Amino acid sequence: MATLLQVKGLKTQFFTQDGVVNAVNAIDFDLNEGETLGIVGESGCGKSVSVLSLMRLIPTPPGRVVGGEAWFQGRDLIKMDNEEIRSVRGNKIAMIFQDPMTSLNPVLTINQQVSEALELHLGMDKRQARRRTVELLDLVRIPDAANRIDDYPHQFSGGMRQRVMIAMGLSCNPQLLIADEPTTALDVTIQAQITDLVRQLKNEIGMAVIWITHDLGIVAGLADRVNVMYAGFIIESADVKDLYADPRHPYTLGLLGSIPRLDAERKTRLTPIEGLPPDLIDMPPGCPFAPRCRYALDKCLTENPVLETVARRHTVACWVDVKGGSR
């Protein structure tokens, strides 16, 4: 499989009154064509900021991408001027957001909002765009699309609005769809509808997907590869089955141990991760997870480990081999 996106040393900081927030700390990752990458982590770990940086959607000031490259189809997204990035955004790379209630414009009809990208990027006239909009709404399984196209967002439910967002995302046949917690605001039965839809569309269209979430359950059913993030670092990256069957970073292990499973046989006590994530302004010098880590060594408090390969397509940033001894 060919590589679609290659991110190298991406670093984003926010310059605030209280100091410099190290939101994303020189992360590297690749994404192949047609692959689904899950980015997992807790709030404030940099999962959203990292993809917003790629899309050049970081509000400046206070934020700035201070370093790194992001190669997409032979071009570096970070170095593009505004005009170039606009031709990529919403066209080759589409994005859907967490809150379908606020990401649609309440005073424009669904047709006006979906057609906009078609007219802008594909140069369609109004009639063509309208016809294509109906097709797209059909594609995302909105019942009776031809009649609902002139409705306003408030006439749609949350799940339906997220379908409209996906239709907008798909309008220009993107090679990459970035979904930033698209189901977090939705109920669980609606969430199942949306994840199922994305799974089907991915097969039909063959696009790559980056799915950002805090829910390890969703990733398990959806992703091919997973990056686990903590405090602005990728701390583990693996194929989805390897990550769950053979987690190597103490944080990944901790996350898996701290969530109740629906299919758990008996009532077992959960093992929480004690403590809190670090302050991104005043980061500890060593491994960011060391203060909460059960396996921490002296070295962990002073030196930050980098990602190293521990198995096929499996990298971990940790000084300790959780399967025994230090590395």
Added chain:
Amino acid sequence: MADKEILLQVEDLKMWFPITQGIIIQHHVGDIKAVDGLSFFIRRGETLGLVGESGCGKSTTGRAILQLYRPTGGDVYFQGHNLTQLKGEPLRRMRRQMQMIFQDPYASLNPRMTVGDIVGEPLEVHNIARGRELRERVMDLLEDVGLNRYFINRYPHEFSGGQRQRIGVARALAVGPEFIVCDEPISALDVSIQAQIINLLEEMQQKYHLTYLFIAHDLSVVRHISDRVAVMYLGKIVELTTRDQLYYDGRHPYTKALLSAVPIPDPAVEEKRQRTILTGDVPSPANPPKGCHFHTRCPVKIAGTCDVIEPEFKDIGNDHWVACHRVS
């Protein structure tokens, strides 16, 4: 468990909110039937989980039980007293026995009060302690919930979400209640912090022999913490049974769909799972469908029956209640 005494009995509980029209003269044009005829009981020392999607009436149920809303109809018996008939001082005295933990630890603590004032207030209100004794009690409570006893003079903004929720737990425990309604106590918290609070609630239950009504939308969490689980849909309980029977032998089609919609953090399991994906959305509680409320989304509905006749909430034996025409 089955022979334990019943602490709380709810009979045909109804909580309707009026819909009015007009600015000066308000006409009553309808009702939102947030809770529409619930009957269940909670045994002493158990945790009853109440699960459902947003807007199904689960939080309203919790509040109506505690008489934070005065129910439109039905009875709530707690330790032999019918709470719906009590008011004033007798009701206030009952409140010592029943407390609540709220969802949002950022909104449920007054930012201008110190932790000592927040946790100490119920002790003062109920004349349990004052002065030095009160401070000692508060400090002990803070220690109980895993906070430093010298945090007593701090303000809520100095704490993280998980720590704030611990303060909320301490406040609920302050008066030594029997029964606590936990209304989505972990859904505002980060994944790694959720387990800390779940464990704390379990420890406190053991230590103080508490009875919980645990309200949440996350079935994995509810199954973990509860002894029995009630599934709500649009103002009604559709199924109520033990945590294991619900998972292995859930009978109501909504329960089954809900179970199959919950993602399991294991790719090997996810790959093999059979999913029932419901179509459509939850209808509006202002205008619920006739007959069984679930029939508009139900994959196995019987035309002519389910859309006309409301199913009865039946005891099918073995601590298992279901409201479905398909289940006999």
